[in-house]
Amino acid sequence: MNVFDIIGPVMIGPSSSHTAGAVRIGRTGRMILGEDLRRADIGLAGSFALTYRGHGTDRALVAGLLGMKPDDERIRNSFSVAREYSLEFTISEVKIPRAHPNTARLHLFGFSGKECALRGASVGGGNILIQSVNGMETEFSGDADTLIIAHQDMPGMIAHVTSLMAEHGVNIGNFKLNRPHRGFQAVMTLEIDGNLEVSVVEGLRKLQHIDSVVYLPANGGS
Numbered sequence: 001m002n003v004f005d006i007i008g009p010v011m012i013g014p015s016s017s018h019t020a021g022a023v024r025i026g027r028t029g030r031m032i033l034g035e036d037l038r039r040a041d042i043g044l045a046g047s048f049a050l051t052y053r054g055h056g057t058d059r060a061l062v063a064g065l066l067g068m069k070p071d072d073e074r075i076r077n078s079f080s081v082a083r084e085y086s087l088e089f090t091i092s093e094v095k096i097p098r099a100h101p102n103t104a105r106l107h108l109f110g111f112s113g114k115e116c117a118l119r120g121a122s123v124g125g126g127n128i129l130i131q132s133v134n135g136m137e138t139e140f141s142g143d144a145d146t147l148i149i150a151h152q153d154m155p156g157m158i159a160h161v162t163s164l165m166a167e168h169g170v171n172i173g174n175f176k177l178n179r180p181h182r183g184f185q186a187v188m189t190l191e192i193d194g195n196l197e198v199s200v201v202e203g204l205r206k207l208q209h210i211d212s213v214v215y216l217p218a219n220g221g222s
Contacts, residue, residue: 018048018055018102021122023075025104026064027220028130028142029118034214035110037087040065043094046101048122058091061104065089069220070126100129136187137178144173144191146216147201152209153179153186160207161188168200185211 030037042061044052052058056076063078066085074081082089096103100121109115119132130140133148140146151157158177165172171193179186196215204213 018051018057018122019060019075020070020126021102021124021128022048022057022060022104023064023068023070023072024126024128024142024220025120025122025130026061026106027067027069028064028120028128028216029106029108029116030065030067031216031220032118032133032148032214033108033110033114033116035112035114036085037065037108038111039109040087040089041107042089042091043096043105043107044091045094045096045099045103045105048102048104049093052091057104061106062087062089065106065108103131133187136180136185137176138187138189139176140174140189140191142216142220143218145194145196145218147188147190147192147196147204148212148214148216149188149190149204150211150213151186151188151207152211153181153183154209157186157209158188161190161204164203164207165190165192165200168197168203170194170196170200 048057059078060075062082063072063075066078066081068075094105102122103119105119107117117134118130120128120130123129128142130138132138149161172190173193174191176189177186201213201215204210
């Protein structure tokens with residue numbers, strides 16, 4: 001157990017689960033989209049749906065979508081900040097079978113026309129678990145540098161990716177593959193030790209049959 005586990009994150013309250021975790025989910029969604037948001041459709045399930053107004057979960061999610069961190073003093077005024085940045089958003093209550101009690105489902109749209117969808121849970125102490133990206137199951141916390149690699153389900157794809165990373169001395173701490181249908185698109189999620197050089201990410205993007213590579217620095221970067 002470390003000090004963070006005992007005292008929790010540095011954050012704007014009132015709740016690490018309903019506020020700090022929500023900020024991190026929103027910020028992760030922004031990073032996956034990779035650009036400023038034009039619109040966000042936010043669905044809340046479980047206790048998020050029941051208590052989001054009192055705990056400020058709605059404001060925290062919007063703050064994260066704007067790029068704020070859990071200790072940003074602007075979180076309480078995130079709706080006003082969203083208007084300044086022309087971010088439109090909707091908030092609704094949704095039913096997600098067998099979901100964690102503190103779950104948010106986000107559908108995000110950027111100004112360039114890009115969009116992405118993700119589902120994340122705030123699991124306590126400001127910690128999160130991202131459970132799906134664009135309909136593909138994932139499982140990462142954001143506590144380590146993470147790669148999300150969408151690719152065609154072809155023989156040798158895992159070997160191509162891991163070989164390139166080994167050539168650059170990158171150690172993989174955790175790996176997950178999801179492929180809903182054989183021979184179509186699949187997604188690798190890799191949590192790695194240490195920072196990743198830009199050249200490695202660019203090298204991955206140049207591999208044959210790679211559709212996209214998203215790099216998420218640990219805890220949302222500096």
